[in-house]
Structures are given as structure tokens and as C-alpha cells.
Amino acid sequence: MRLPFFYGWIIVAVTFVTMAIGVNARTAFSLFYPPIISEFGWERGITAGAFSFGFVASAIASPLIGRLMDRGGPRAVMELGVLLMGSGLLLAPLTTQPWHLYLTIGVLVGAGSVCLGYSGQSLFVPNWFVRRRGLAIGLAFAGVGIGSVTLLPWVQHMIEHTGWRTACTAMGIVVLVVLAPINLLLHKRPEDIGLQPDGDAAPTATSARPASNIVDPVWAGTDWTLPRALRTARFWWIAIGYFCGLYIWYAVQVHQTKFLLDIGFSSSVSVWALGVVSLLGIPGQIWLGHLSDRIGREWVWAISCFGFVICFAALAALKYWPNMALIYLMVFTQGALGYGLTSVMGPVVLEIFQGKHYGSIFGTVMLAALAGGAAGPWITGQLYDLSGSYTSAFLLGIAVSLLSAVAIWQASPRKVRAVAGQMHKVASAA
Numbered sequence: 001m002r003l004p005f006f007y008g009w010i011i012v013a014v015t016f017v018t019m020a021i022g023v024n025a026r027t028a029f030s031l032f033y034p035p036i037i038s039e040f041g042w043e044r045g046i047t048a049g050a051f052s053f054g055f056v057a058s059a060i061a062s063p064l065i066g067r068l069m070d071r072g073g074p075r076a077v078m079e080l081g082v083l084l085m086g087s088g089l090l091l092a093p094l095t096t097q098p099w100h101l102y103l104t105i106g107v108l109v110g111a112g113s114v115c116l117g118y119s120g121q122s123l124f125v126p127n128w129f130v131r132r133r134g135l136a137i138g139l140a141f142a143g144v145g146i147g148s149v150t151l152l153p154w155v156q157h158m159i160e161h162t163g164w165r166t167a168c169t170a171m172g173i174v175v176l177v178v179l180a181p182i183n184l185l186l187h188k189r190p191e192d193i194g195l196q197p198d199g200d201a202a203p204t205a206t207s208a209r210p211a212s213n214i215v216d217p218v219w220a221g222t223d224w225t226l227p228r229a230l231r232t233a234r235f236w237w238i239a240i241g242y243f244c245g246l247y248i249w250y251a252v253q254v255h256q257t258k259f260l261l262d263i264g265f266s267s268s269v270s271v272w273a274l275g276v277v278s279l280l281g282i283p284g285q286i287w288l289g290h291l292s293d294r295i296g297r298e299w300v301w302a303i304s305c306f307g308f309v310i311c312f313a314a315l316a317a318l319k320y321w322p323n324m325a326l327i328y329l330m331v332f333t334q335g336a337l338g339y340g341l342t343s344v345m346g347p348v349v350l351e352i353f354q355g356k357h358y359g360s361i362f363g364t365v366m367l368a369a370l371a372g373g374a375a376g377p378w379i380t381g382q383l384y385d386l387s388g389s390y391t392s393a394f395l396l397g398i399a400v401s402l403l404s405a406v407a408i409w410q411a412s413p414r415k416v417r418a419v420a421g422q423m424h425k426v427a428s429a430a
Contacts, residue, residue, distance in 0.1 A: 006199030008128035008136065008190060014182050015121050015140035018078065020147030021179055022116030025085060025171050026054070026109055027148065028155050030257050030274060035164045042098060044258070045381035050101040051254055052378035054110025059370040061111045062119060066363020069123040069188070070356070077123070078183035081115025082175060084108050089172030093165035116179070119366045122346030123359050127189040130197045130213070131293070131420040134300075138289020138343040145285070145335075148278030156271045213418045220416060224353040226360045234352055237411040238365055241301070243372035244404030245341050248308045248397050251376030252315070252334060259315065259390050263322050273331050280335030288340030294421030296414045297344040297351070305405035307337025312397040319391060345369075348408060351417040 003010075029051050037047055069077050088108025095101050114120060121140065129136040151171075158167035187193055214220045222228070229235045253274075260270040292300040314330035346362070353361045376397075383393040418425060 007187075007193065007195060008197075008199060010185060011125060011128050011187070012136055012140045014185050015125055016143035016146075017182060018116055018143070018179055019118075019121065019141055020143035021151065021175060022081065022085065022113060023118070023144045024147040024151045024278075025089060025175055026113045026117070027253060027274075027278075028152060028167075028171060029105060030254055031152065031156050031159060031271070032105075032164045032168065033254070034258060034261065035159060036095075036101070039164075040098075043385060045378070045385045046098055047101070048254055048377045048381040050098070050106045051250075052374040052376075053102045053106035054113070054374075056370075056374050057107040057110035058114040058119070059367045059374065061114050062366040062370055063360065063363045065114055065120060066123060066359040066361070066366075069120075069363070070359040073188040073192075074120075074124045074186040075184060077115050077120050078186060079180060081112045081120060082179045082183065083112070085112025085116060086172050086176040088112060089168050089175060092168045092172075114366070114370065118342050118345060119363070119369070122349075123362055124186070124188045126346040126350045128197060132198060133347050134289035134292035134297075134343055134419070135286065136289075137346060138286040138340075141289075141342045142282040142285045144339075144342075145278040145280070145282035148281075149275050152275050152278075153271065156267075211423060213420075213423055214416075215414070215418050216416050219352075220354070223357075224355045224361060225357050226364060229353050229357075229361045230364075234411045235361075235365070237407045238349060238352070239368035241404050241407030241411065242345070242365060242369035243375075244400045244407065245301075245305070245345075246369045246373035247376035247379075248305075248312070248401050248404065249338070249341065249376070250373045251380045251393065251397055252308070252311060254377035255380050255384075255390065255393075256315070260318075260327075263319055265322065265327075269327070273327060276331050277335040278339070280332060281339030284336035284339050285343045288337075289343030292344050292347065293419050296419050296422060297348050298409045298412065298414060300340055300344050301348070301408040302405040304338050304340040305401045307333040307340070308401040309398050311338060312394045312401065316391055316394040319389070348411065348413050351413040352411065354417070 033047060033051075036042070037044065040047075065077055068080070085108065088104045091108070092101065092104035095104065118141065122137075125137055125140055126133055151174075155167045155171065158170060190197055257270045257274055260273060261267065288300045288303065310333040311330050314326045314333070318326050318330070349362045349365055350358060379396070380390065380393040383396070384390050414422065
């Protein structure tokens with residue numbers, strides 16, 4: 001049945017809902033974290049380590065998920081993610097020992113999140129768009145913000161009234177009931193159902209030849225297998241950039257709520273800050289995704305990293321000057337700017353290593369990214385346990401943010417394929 005609109009927007013809508021639930025089901029650990037510490041009395045580094053261990057599980061799963069996407073498509077990947085994450089959330093309330101938390105929130109939820117979150121979606125959503133790739137991904141990933149301002153307050157309300165175990169069980173049920181059916185609508189690429197990217201008409205013998213966005217024909221014409229990609233400097237610059245990107249993202253996300261409580265802010269302010277960060281990520285991701293279609297992926301990645309620089313600086317200052325003005329600055333720069341990283345994460349790799357092995361290459365790149373996601377919360381927690389303060393961890397976050405921006409600029413996807421807004425430069429060069 002022919003739809004009155006491009007099927008790619010259904011892909012965007014399903015991804016939007018999946019991200020709203022799947023990503024925030026994992027983010028909710030930041031809300032479970034304080035009551036778990038209060039109940040068991042475990043050290044912060046050990047407790048936060050369960051979240052970090054999830055990134056180890058994600059890192060192990062990531063290359064396998066990439067291969068599964070290449071062979072089985074998004075339905076297989078997403079339904080596997082639903083099963084893993086749902087099981088982890090339903091089993092986590094049985095926790096009595098740290099290793100129980102590591103197995104459930106760590107292994108099961110962590111492995112499930114690599115399917116349902118940014119990594120899994122970036123394996124196929126970029127295939128559906130070329131000219132509006134950044135905008136489409138920004139819209140799809142903005143679901144995280146909607147989920148944060150609807151699901152996270154609900155989870156916090158349940159924690160306060162019924163306990164963290166009931167809240168965790170409820171999240172597991174939502175994952176299974178909502179996400180399992182809607183992800184059956186997914187397809188890997190438009191060509192699989194007789195369509196073209198962006199909803200364009202299929203080319204004919206008499207139609208005009210579409211303008212090429214290829215800047216480096218030799219590179220773009222290479223059959224990029226994983227072993228071949230691993231031998232390039234560009235692959236390793238992306239790996240460094242993504243490691244640092246997820247390091248700063250999760251270092252803030254996991255510890256932000258507890259830090260604000262420690263320096264005297266109320267639980268309502270702390271939860272509000274976490275929710276509004278993701279809320280601001282909605283316009284931020286959409287606008288920065290659209291902007292990346294005009295000015296290039298490197299510029300937007302650098303803008304987002306600069307947002308995290310300001311965020312870490314504001315957090316460091318809050319210890320000495322705890323006031324709402326710094327809270328607002330921290331929340332705005334983290335959400336409206338920092339979260340823009342996700343809108344270009346898929347396009348950066350696709351525009352450099354586009355081809356039939358993209359899933360395997362992207363999945364392997366995400367090993368580095370997920371290692372960064374694991375390192376961020378763990379190192380931040382360890383630095384606190386050693387010094388009794390988050391200051392050194394926040395200063396380290398500033399340095400890591402700057403390194404991430406430099407690394408993606410070195411990878412330079414603009415030198416392989418031009419974004420839509422820079423096509424005139426390709427035409428003039430030709």
C-alpha cells in the first residue's frame with residue numbers, strides 16, 4: 001500500500017519512540033543510584049561501576065550487533081534489545097549483592113541499550129536520508145528528550161512512593177509492551193521496499209543525473225571492509241573522538257544528580273535538572289542536526305563538545321558558588337549543545353566508510369565509544385572516592401571534551417562526502 005508520505009518518516013517515528021523509552025530506561029539508573037546507595041551502603045565507585053560495567057557489555061556486543069544488522073536487519077537487532085533490556089529491568093529488583101546489579105543493570109540492560117539506543121539506531125536510520133540526514137536523525141533522537149520529561153519524573157515519583165524496585169519493574173514492563181510490536185515496522189534501507197532515500201523518484205534512463213556529493217572519488221570508491229578500515233588513520237581518529245564523546249556524556253549524566261544533592265540542592269531541583277537537560281536536547285538535536293546538513297558534521301561535533309566544556313566548568317564552579325544561574329547554564333549547555341553529538345554520530349562514520357560493511361565498521365567504532373561511556377562514570381566515581389570531591393573529575397572532563405572535538409576534525413568526513421549545504425563547493429571544484 002502506497003503511503004501519502006515517505007516511509008522514512010515512519011522509521012523516524014518508530015526510532016523516536018524507541019529512543020524515548022530505551023535510552024531513558026537506562027538513564028533512570030541516575031535516579032535509582034541514590035536510593036540503592038542509601039539501602040545498601042555501598043561505595044559510590046562500586047555502585048556506579050554497575051552502570052559502567054554495562055558499557056563493557058555493550059562494547060562486547062557492539063561488533064556483534066553490527067554484524068547482525070548487516071545480516072538480519074533492524075527488526076532482529078531491536079527485538080533482541082527489547083528482550084535483553086526488559087529482562088534486566090525485571091530482574092534488577094531482586095538485587096541483594098553488587099554482582100546482581102552488575103548482571104542485571106550492567107550486562108542485560110547494557111547489552112539491550114546498545115541495540116535500542118544511539119548505536120543500534122545509527123546503523124540503519126542514516127540509510128533513509130541523504131540531503132536531510134542530519135535533520136532526520138535529530139528528529140528521531142529527540143525522542144530521548146520527550147522520554148526524559150515524561151518517564152523520568154514518573155520513575156522518580158514511583159521511587160518516592162513505592163520504592164526503586166517497583167519503579168524498575170514498571171520500566172521493564174513498558175519496554176516489553178510498547179517496543180516489541182512497533183519495531184516490527186522497521187526496514188534497513190528504502191531500497192528494500194522499492195523506495196529511494198529522501199523519498200526521491202527512482203532514476204530512469206531519461207532523468208537528469210543527480211548531483212554527486214563525493215569529494216574524494218578514490219576513497220568513496222573503495223570497498224571498505226572492517227580490516228581495511230582498521231588500517232586507516234581516520235578510523236582511529238573517529239574512535240578517539242567517540243570514546244571522548246561518550247566519556248563526557250555519561251560522566252555528567254550518572255553523577256550530576258548526586259553531586260547536586262551533595263552541595264545542598266533539593267531532590268526536586270536535581271531531578272528537574274536531569275529532565276530539562278534532555279528536554280533541551282530536543283530542539284538542540286533537531287537544530288544541530290539540521291545545521292550539520294548545512295555546515296558539516298565536524299562543526300556541529302565541535303559545537304557540542306564546547307557545550308560540554310561550559311557544562312563541566314559550571315559544575316566545578318557550583319561547588320563554590322551554588323546558585324540557580326549556574327544550574328541554568330549547566331543545563332542549557334549540556335542539553336541544547338552537548339546532546340547534538342548524537343545527531344552526527346551516525347553520519348560521520350557513514351559518510352567516511354559508506355558501503356555494505358558499514359554495520360560492522362560502525363559497530364567496531366562503537367567499541368571505543370562504549371569504552372568511553374564505561375570509563376566516564378567509573379573514573380568520575382573513583383576520583384571522588386580518592387579526593388572527596390568532583391572538582392578534578394570535572395576539570396578532566398573539560399580536557400576530554402576538547403580532545404573529542406579535535407579528533408573528529410582530524411577524521412574530516414567533509415573531505416570524503418559533502419553535506420547538502422556544501423554541494424556548491426563540490427560542483428565548483430569539478
